Amino acid sequence: MSVSVIIPTLNAEKYIGELLESLLCQSIPAEIIVVDSSSDDDTVSVVKRISPDVKLISVERKSFDHGGTRDLALRQSSGDLVVFLTQDALPVNDRCIEMLLSAFEDPSVAAVYARQTAREDAPEYEKLIREYNYPSNGHVRCEKDIAKYGVKSYFFSDTCAAYRRSAYELAGGFDSPIESNEDMMIAAKFLHSGYSIAYEPRASVYHSHSSTLRQDLRRNIVIGRVMEKYKDRLYGSDTLGEGSRLFKYVAGSLIKKKMFIEFCAFVLHTGVRFIGNRFGKAQIMLGGPHENDSSSVKL
Numbered sequence: 159m160s161v162s163v164i165i166p167t168l169n170a171e172k173y174i175g176e177l178l179e180s181l182l183c184q185s186i187p188a189e190i191i192v193v194d195s196s197s198d199d200d201t202v203s204v205v206k207r208i209s210p211d212v213k214l215i216s217v218e219r220k221s222f223d224h225g226g227t228r229d230l231a232l233r234q235s236s237g238d239l240v241v242f243l244t245q246d247a248l249p250v251n252d253r254c255i256e257m258l259l260s261a262f263e264d265p266s267v268a269a270v271y272a273r274q275t276a277r278e279d280a281p282e283y284e285k286l287i288r289e290y291n292y293p294s295n296g297h298v299r300c301e302k303d304i305a306k307y308g309v310k311s312y313f314f315s316d317t318c319a320a321y322r323r324s325a326y327e328l329a330g331g332f333d334s335p336i337e338s339n340e341d342m343m344i345a346a347k348f349l350h351s352g353y354s355i356a357y358e359p360r361a362s363v364y365h366s367h368s369s370t371l372r373q374d375l376r377r378n379i380v381i382g383r384v385m386e387k388y389k390d391r392l393y394g395s396d397t398l399g400e401g402s403r404l405f406k407y408v409a410g411s412l413i414k415k416k417m418f419i420e421f422c423a424f425v426l427h428t429g430v431r432f433i434g435n436r437f438g439k440a441q442i443m444l445g446g447p448h449e450n451d452s453s454s455v456k457l
Contacts, residue, residue: 161188161259162237166227168219170245171199178208180249185256188241191215193231195222225332225340228316232326241320243363249318250275250362258320258361264298268325268353269345272318276366282417283424284366286408292359300354309395314345314355318363325353333388337380346391374427375434382438397435 163181167174174192181190190212192205196219205212215231232240239259249255254272261270273292276285291313304311319341329347332340345355369377385397405428412421 159238159259159262160236161186161239161241161255162191162232162235163188163241163243163255164191164193164228164231164235165243165245166193166195166222166231167197167201167205167245168195168222169197169199170194170201171197171204173246173248174201175204175208177243177245177248178205178212180252181243181255182209183252184249185253186259188255189213189236191231191235193217193227195219195227223335224338225336225343226334228340229332229334232321232323232331238323239320240323240326241318242316244317244365247274247317247363247365250364254318254361254363255320256361258318258358260360261298261356261358262320262322264354264356266300266354267298267322267356268329268348268351269314269319269321270356270358270361271315271320271341272361272363273357273359274315274317274365275362277364279368280366281368281423282415282420283408283412283427284368286411287404288366290404290407292357294359296357296359298354298356299349301349301352304349304393304395309392309397309400311349312342312346312392312395314341316341317365318361325351329353337384338377339381339384339388343384343388343391346388350391369427371427371430374430378431378434379438379441382435382440383442384438385435386439386442401432 192212193215194201195217202214205214215234217227228242239262241255241258258270258272261267274288276288299311325348329344329351333343336343348355408424409421412424
């Protein structure tokens with residue numbers, strides 16, 4: 159089966175060269191497409207320098223949409239299997255794509271996502287969050303698992319994920335416009351359509367954030383809005399219970415390691431994220447802002 163890799167970018171000069179070089183060395187050859195949202199740094203020139211074979215699509219920054227822009231690039235790709243990566247993800251080794259695509263040996267699998275390992279310079283709490291969300295054991299989940307796992311059934315990440323084109327098209331593709339969580343919402347579509355989604359930890363990328371409190375607040379306002387808008391698709395699942403389990407895991411680990419400054423930072427960031435999430439939900443409940451307003455966040 160043919161493979162395409164799609165990378166949405168915005169001012170990705172810091173990351174895109176290393177990412178493209180890694181992709182060009184993968185054990186499975188693939189068409190590579192960069193869809194750039196009018197970067198004003200050297201992203202485009204770096205892409206052109208790395209390889210003339212990389213297909214470059216340019217879109218206006220104001221028209222970027224997490225679902226629509228990815229769909230635009232997918233429909234200009236040729237692969238039977240389509241991999242999405244974010245600009246700041248980096249495959250751990252040259253078999254990352256090969257391992258990711260191995261999940262499609264199961265014909266019921268519509269999409270699969272990779273393991274994420276925090277970068278070396280990430281805060282300790284960020285490393286623990288990745289450790290909790292991306293364990294060493296893989297899984298395949300279908301609609302019947304929703305009763306057991308709740309909102310975790312829909313957990314999915316386009317940081318590094320692959321889609322079976324035929325299933326994507328049958329499910330109607332990404333929602334558009336959508337501010338965030340396009341990956342989670344299409345995962346729900348797949349589950350409710352009788353497909354399975356997989357997690358393949360043998361495929362791994364380095365990826366983490368060192369976000370400010372302001373960035374956390376803005377991002378979680380957006381996430382809260384999306385979760386409230388699509389709550390019926392998620393069967394009313396709420397993130398509070400899963401969030402509590404994550405908090406206990408990370409906080410407990412930091413205390414055991416006597417990393418009290420990191421513990422305080424984690425508590426502060428968690429509080430800001432919670433406030434942002436609940437505020438975003440309230441905005442939708444009260445008929446407030448919707449997609450693509452001024453609170454939308456980075457790629």
